[in-house]
Amino acid sequence: MTPGARIAAAIEILDIIAQGAPAERALTTWARNARFAGSKDRAAIRDHVFDALRAKRSLGDGDGRSLMVQLALREGWDVDALFNGEGHAPAAVEAHERHAFAPTTEAARCDVPEWLWPLWVESLGDKAKAAAIAQQNRASVFLRVNLRRASRDEAAAALASDGIGTKVHPFVATCLQVTDNPRQVKQSNAFRDGVVELQDAASQWAVAQVPFNSATRILDFCAGGGGKALAFADLTIAEIYAHDIAPQRLVDLPARAERAGVIVTQVATNQLKDHAPFDIVFCDAPCSGSGTWRRTPDAKWRLDQTRLDDLIQSQGEVLEAAAPLVSDDGLLVYATCSVLSAENHAAVQRFTARFPGWRVETSLQRIPDADGDGFFMAVLAKQ
Numbered sequence: 001m002t003p004g005a006r007i008a009a010a011i012e013i014l015d016i017i018a019q020g021a022p023a024e025r026a027l028t029t030w031a032r033n034a035r036f037a038g039s040k041d042r043a044a045i046r047d048h049v050f051d052a053l054r055a056k057r058s059l060g061d062g063d064g065r066s067l068m069v070q071l072a073l074r075e076g077w078d079v080d081a082l083f084n085g086e087g088h089a090p091a092a093v094e095a096h097e098r099h100a101f102a103p104t105t106e107a108a109r110c111d112v113p114e115w116l117w118p119l120w121v122e123s124l125g126d127k128a129k130a131a132a133i134a135q136q137n138r139a140s141v142f143l144r145v146n147l148r149r150a151s152r153d154e155a156a157a158a159l160a161s162d163g164i165g166t167k168v169h170p171f172v173a174t175c176l177q178v179t180d181n182p183r184q185v186k187q188s189n190a191f192r193d194g195v196v197e198l199q200d201a202a203s204q205w206a207v208a209q210v211p212f213n214s215a216t217r218i219l220d221f222c223a224g225g226g227g228k229a230l231a232f233a234d235l236t237i238a239e240i241y242a243h244d245i246a247p248q249r250l251v252d253l254p255a256r257a258e259r260a261g262v263i264v265t266q267v268a269t270n271q272l273k274d275h276a277p278f279d280i281v282f283c284d285a286p287c288s289g290s291g292t293w294r295r296t297p298d299a300k301w302r303l304d305q306t307r308l309d310d311l312i313q314s315q316g317e318v319l320e321a322a323a324p325l326v327s328d329d330g331l332l333v334y335a336t337c338s339v340l341s342a343e344n345h346a347a348v349q350r351f352t353a354r355f356p357g358w359r360v361e362t363s364l365q366r367i368p369d370a371d372g373d374g375f376f377m378a379v380l381a382k383q
């Protein structure tokens, strides 16, 4: 595909997303119907779509064509070469389209939904702008080195032999940041042999902050794909259990555990009580994902107050269901990849107000930046 044809495809996909389709599904559906598109085309189109979505408001919040024209203007691309109407390229840019959009509110400049901006500022204070602006750009790819299989240096060398460049993360001991060829990771021997897993630095950091030294049984209560369960399995000698209210989300976990050479026992909801108590119950609760919007920018624009209220309700339910599974001297860990206080400190406060037998031992917050996503965690113990 020509660069112009890739832009035209991105325009088409952005218009489908604007009608309500999740970005990943819109991209997959498009690719399925576009057999002529090679893997490099698909990757370039995906980058265009995600770049436009991340900065949708500051690019003027128009239709697909308008977003791509504005993105091209912002990036300083040759718009006349890309939009020339030849072959499958989009039609030439008209005079009225050539003005770069200038957002008029701080929320728009920071690409945060207007309704959310007051909550954003209240939650993040003087870091509000930085946390939003960090998410206007692409996220780096981070890998967790499976220390059971290799040291970080050995993992880096194995990746290098497959042409994948990495550098060590500044403060997460298990983490490598991919600097070259991130798209090759899944084809590399290091990935196939379970030496590395894809996992954001913030998730790795969160697992490392859990005081699991004397734990013998750890439950990942909201395990989803199982990334945290696998990280615990690598770092501790404890027995690791994984649960999710939607068991289909755990479907890849057995293969990932086998690749990593660890054992993770899945527990169905109706069997949780039989397996309790656990020394640590880690609740990676469903949340707005407001600290990971670089990776899922369409979620940023789909969030509304009703959805946020529903998530807050679910977070309370998760804590309430998980707490009775913790042993008397055990720990309940509440975590989200959100930066909104309503989902973090306030969620924990609501829980401790309702269940005064619990107290907060520590709480930590990461703001999204070049070193990883946003993340919150609170460690709770019984009084």
Ligand SMILES: C[S@@+](CC[C@H](N)C(=O)[O-])C[C@H]1O[C@@H](n2cnc3c(N)ncnc32)[C@H](O)[C@@H]1O
Binding pocket: 203, 221, 222, 223, 224, 225, 226, 227, 228, 243, 244, 245, 246, 249, 284, 285, 286, 287, 314, 317, 318, 321
């Ligand atoms: C943020 S995701 C977890 C991501 C996962 N820990 C990982 O590292 O990939 C939240 C998960 O919580 C699950 N969930 C939602 N409500 C729940 C509940 N009441 N009990 C247990 N799991 C729940 C969802 O199905 C979802 O998979």
